[in-house]
């Protein structure tokens with residue numbers, strides 16, 4: 001059962017290091033370079049952005065979760081089989097206690113982040129998914145209102161300095177959500193900027209195009225174009241195998 005099912009509606013922040021946890025579960029990593037690897041997922045609640053397509057609505061648009069002490073999370077994670085932890089959200093690195101959790105576990109750590117904040121932490125793979133203009137919740141595609149978040153989202157979604165520092169500091173992948181050709185120019189220009197600012201090489205194989213879709217039906221509409229663009233531009237395609245396998249089921 002998702003942790004949030006058992007949480008009081010208005011759970012307040014406890015003393016000490018704690019994170020608001022929306023779900024904690026075992027699955028296969030569904031996306032990116034490590035797709036297919038059995039992993040334990042910790043999904044924090046709360047995000048500084050509001051992508052219209054967010055497949056984790058209850059951590060962004062309507063954040064829900066139960067505060068858990070970092071030590072309790074560490075114990076629950078350690079009691080499970082996988083030796084890979086995926087810390088995701090919501091946006092996990094807006095919580096300072098994310099750094100404590102990453103330092104407390106003895107396993108491979110992937111952090112799924114939108115790349116708007118740099119943190120110094122025990123991160124083995126920074127899975128960075130910069131948010132493009134195609135994520136902005138304009139009035140016509142706002143799932144919760146009438147575009148009230150659009151400007152704030154647009155102002156915050158790209159932070160070149162944070163992206164550069166993350167790439168400089170960690171093994172990384174850059175995952176871009178695409179549903180059609182429209183974001184290609186923005187991807188190319190962002191990569192050109194980042195290649196100019198980072199001390200590291202950004203190989204085309206570090207750049208992954210991911211089809212937009214939280215359901216199999218939607219992926220059926222977006223997979224082919226993501227794959228075609230990856231071939232055409234020399235980037236990598238990443239499936240969303242958790243959606244293919246389990247559709248939009250919770251804890252998957």
Ligand SMILES: C[S@@+](CC[C@H](N)C(=O)[O-])C[C@H]1O[C@@H](n2cnc3c(N)ncnc32)[C@H](O)[C@@H]1O
Nearest residue numbers: 053054055056089090112113114129212213214
């Ligand atoms: C829910 S986000 C949480 C981590 C972080 N906030 C971020 O955006 O990277 C996890 C991953 O799912 C992707 N994602 C969210 N909704 C999606 C959708 N409808 N289709 C494809 N990818 C999606 C994000 O781009 C990100 O790579």
Ligand SMILES: Nc1nc2[nH]cc(C(=O)O)c2c(=O)[nH]1
Nearest residue numbers: 027028029030088112242252
């Ligand atoms: N299986 C599975 N793999 C994932 N990789 C990244 C996810 C995420 O929501 O951040 C995710 C997810 O929600 N499920």
Ligand code: SF4
Nearest residue numbers: 047051054060090114
């Ligand atoms: S940044 Fe990530 S968690 Fe936040 S709204 Fe976008 S996809 Fe959802």
Ligand SMILES: [Mg+2]
Nearest residue numbers: 055056088252
């Ligand atoms: Mg997900």
